[in-house]
Amino acid sequence: MGMHRPALTLSAHRHYSASPAIQSSSSTTIRQRPIYICATRQHVGKTSVSLALVSHFTKRFGSENVGYIKAVGQQCMRVWDEPLDNDTNDADDEAGQYVLVDKDVKLIRDHFGLSHLRYQDMSPVLIPQGYTKSYLDGEINHQDQMADIRRAYLNIVKATKLRGGNHNNHFITICEGTGHVGVGSVVGSGNARIAAELGADVVLVANGGLGSTFDELELNRALCLQYGVNIAGVVINKVQPDKYDQTREYLTKAIDQMWKGPNGEPAPPILGVVPDRPYLGCPALADVESTFGTVLLSGSDHRYRHYDVGSNVQGRSIGMSMITTDLAAFLRTMQRQDGDARTIFICHVTRDDVILGFLAEYRRKTRRGIPFQSALVICTGCDDGGGNKSDIELSPEVCDMIRDAGPAGPPVLRAPGYSPADAAKHIRTMTPKFNANDERRVTKATEHYEPFIDFDLLIDRTTYASDIAA
Template structure:
């Protein structure tokens, strides 16, 4: 295996913010190592891109950092529907191991450093013998482990994950505690640092929670709900800060309107629709609408539609009822995309400010 620096980034659980930390790391490390590579050996949430099924994080990293590597090399193994069942019945470990090694060799060619993103915690992928711990061992990489804010639970989970990496002979160079509430930042930084030190684990970063990274765009809302755009496609990049389900009388609804709200409302509730539009026009930015979803496949009267066409926000139509639509919105996954320029910059700034990059590099 080639001799450049490499770092494998894993998390203690889903939604620890691993991909955001990876995105920030890649941008900051690229300043120090212009010839940097990236790969995610095993991906789960894939998109169709350039004829391949590849993990969405790989597309993000390539587009943001303008990498020229083949997408399939950046994500050699994609766990699509039925993959696990086929593996249990048919096997194929050596084939997948060789795919990962061969892709790494091509990715790492002439590189100074390769950043490797794992999938979930140390044991994820064990069902098909490609856990994060075993893949990190395969690629002879040390690990940076990401956990989320708190004291007891994160330390418990870090120790459990460390045991799995230890079992494979993989070294953890440090731990990052992510999404720490600002009001608890200093306390958590001090106590987790002390607690981890007693376990022989280095704390190399504590990152405060940034609510702005959780805001979805209307385009992401559209994808989550399966809705179609009626009007305002040019406004789909508007961010949603608040969600209001319009199932009350208009005068009650007006009291709940907040800036950048997504309003989910049956298409025949013209009273709420008109109240929302009037509230925005009268009260201005304090009641700016991010978008509306008409539910039940219903449309308001054509006179109301004509008025809506003049609005500066997108209107979506969902065939689902209001409850189902709201549930889909609530359960959505918010992932950073290359076009989310403010979030991309924020990820880099967080890593630059709150991670000890020099310490991490010195350990790999």
């Protein structure tokens, strides 16, 4: 962007971490800066873009030459972290241990086989509930927190260099941010600040549109400017296919006109415009489980089956349906569906007739060799009309009949404390997230995004000449 890049905490580290891609002379090497993926707000496809980048670079340079880190995470999970064996001296090898990491770290590491990286280095700081208060109360030291991030990043780079980096190979580190550029600022770990600490170039990801999209980009750019972080480019995501060309043309004009440097330096380019693909926004049953904090009573084999809860025919939803009719009408609805139909039916726990009818229709179609892909959500919430809410338990007898269907049976789960209307609203408005076990969604997202991103331009924007020997 033509701005002055101030001296940063890890400015010297650039010469250590950047990859020697081209040996142009005995004293000059073209090196690679880390690439920091930031979004303009939540749920705009930051992880999808990260998946595409890691996928492309592992194929282009080899998985051993690619590093990945999510410096600050929020949604965590417990994993077993094996020690790395980078030398022949077994005496100094560390023991494996269970560690908490951001869920996207497990997704990226496992899906792309980045076994040369340790989980704990890929996810150095987690912000669980109560972390912000502890930080503001002085119970968490800011310098220690930033030292953990720097140490983890250096370990990522070291592991990548040892495994695959040499003077003839390119190696690269992808840093995935959390939410918009300012997320984490309250605990001194905003995305822009960390990008500056690591000497990274930022890729901004925004949802498709024009006016509101540029407004969001401008807000996030302001923080990058504040911390002296270079913006390598912009990716526009989830663009309506019929507005694809228009979106690219006019956002390019807006960025070119508004983001030029003070001395006429060119604005950062649009690195990609990705058309929307509705399937990627369809929740899987695993997402529904997460939303209601429950697990499938039966049909767990179908946990990663996806449902288009927004689909409709002539204004009538066909991906999700609340059952308010009698049993005969409900059965007619189910029997009219073909084998490919996927509908999430929602009923109240008091509708034992509907629950048993659902199980009976599953068995009837199974006997006839007809596929059955619908699911049932049983809501247990109750309101007495005076604002007092309670929970009605599913009868043990009916619960046993559901469980007897087993993991391969029809998917049935409870929504504790929810009314059918509330459950339907939560399902329709949820934002599905990637899951390390949902290989189909991860693969489809990667395949969809890669063709629309200019990786050569990204490499060109994030490399620099160094006069210091590797």
